Amino acid sequence: MSQWCERCERAEESDTCEVCGEHLISEQQPSLPWTWKFMIASTIVYVIWRIYQLISWLLR
Numbered sequence: 001m002s003q004w005c006e007r008c009e010r011a012e013e014s015d016t017c018e019v020c021g022e023h024l025i026s027e028q029q030p031s032l033p034w035t036w037k038f039m040i041a042s043t044i045v046y047v048i049w050r051i052y053q054l055i056s057w058l059l060r
Contacts, residue, residue: 003015003024003025004024005017005019005020005022005024007020007022008020008022012024
């Protein structure tokens with residue numbers, strides 16, 4: 001994972017910038033909020049239910 005040097009505005013592979021020598025700290029990506037997780041889960045359940053309804057309608 002590459003890290004970003006704010007001072008030089010360039011990506012670096014190591015923990016230290018090769019140009020300015022500044023120590024780089026990797027930023028942690030924020031996790032998804034619970035509302036997005038709930039929306040994704042409910043969408044999956046809805047799509048599975050609709051596929052089930054379609055299959056049962058086709059088999060009649």
